[in-house]
Amino acid sequence: MDAGHHHDAGLDQDLDAFQRCVAALFHDLAASASAGEGLLSLGWVRKLLDTFLVCQEEFRVVLFNHRAAVGRPPLDRMIADFFERAVKALDVCNAIRDGIEQLRQWRKQLEIVLVALADPRKQRRGALGEGQLRRARKALTDLTLLMLDEKDAAGSVLSHRNRSFGRSSGSSSRDPHHHRRSSGGHFRSLSWSVSRSWSAARQLQAIGNNLATPRGHEVVATGGLVVAVFTMSSVLLFVMWALVAAIPCQDRGLGIHFSIPRSYPWAAPILSLHERIVEESKKKERKNSSGLLKEIHQMEKCAHHLTELMDAIQFPMMEEKEAEVRQEVEELGRVCEFMDGGLDPLERQVREVFHRIVRSRTEGLDCLSRYLE
Secondary structure (H helix, E strand, O other), X not given: OHHHHXXXXXXXXXXXHHHHHHHHHHHHHHHHOOXXXXXXXXHHHHHXXXXXXXXXXXXXXXXHHOHHHHXXXXXXXXXXXXXXXXXXXXXXXXXXXXXXXXXXXXXXXXXXXXXXXXXXXXXOOOOOOHHHHHHHHHHHHHHHHHHHOHHHHHHOHHHHHOOOOOOOHHXXXXXXXXHHHXXXXXXXXXXXXXXXXXXXXXXXXXXXXXXXXXXXXXXXXXXXXXXXXXXXXXXXXXXXXXHHHHOOOOOOOOOOOOXXXXXXXXXXXXXXXXXXXXXXXXXXXXXXXXXXXXXXXXXXXXXXXXXXXXXXXXXXXXXXXXXXXXXXXXXXXXXXXXXXXXXHXXXXXXXXXXXXXXXXXXXXXXXXXXXHO
């Protein structure tokens, strides 16, 4: 009896600590979205992934500390369901990785603009010439076409390049199960590839399917562990949803409803962030954007203003017009600096999320199999 009592007390403490940890992390994430880097900036998205990694590790520790309960029904089924959601999240990670590569391609077009409109006075006396403006205008046109064709590009060029993190295309083709895994429909690619018919919106729906608040008898039967599983499932869904909202990827869609009772300490910040991101997506200037990332919006705005300025320029150029062009080029340069410093670390974090999900799932399934033998 005493041993059972101490075990229950330890479980309660671990569950309470996990809930408070998740709540603190998301309160901090919500606060950082209102100050400093701002909501959906590269810095904020990286902080979002850090938050997920900490939550994932704390969840793993809870399950490990109470692994004897993991193999007992109904918890075994619930944990297996969670791991199925995690598998679906791997495809989202791959799609986001390709979206980051797309941002790099856009960044290359911006570099052409910056080089074309480099201040000639730093090298010799003189104003911007027609040739410089034509070259910059062409690069901006190419950038606009790339961004407009984002969905088609994601379904063709990028999908051929898509593969599991750390796995070469050659090794994928040698896998005897590769064809079966990649040809089983929208949700069965299991991170091996993202087909042309793959849909981020439908994948998010698949992750969120049947994600319901634990009922009273389930909480009692699992000693409360089912609450931890529901918490981590909700965190997984929100993080994948926010990534899809921010980064260009195939068939983006934000129509996911989060049904989370506000009695959970982490519910308020997650629901608040969800509402703010949805409101951002409804803004007139963001409705047709390929991604809600702050730097994408800045890029689009600078490119639009520069294009309008160059369309209105007549030669000989007035000094005022050249000053306006210079100002926009400086702003564009700042956007490029943010992207240069943020895209590589962001990709590394997405890669880490991918591998952490794989490792946690492997450990969890091993644990389940041992108790089911």
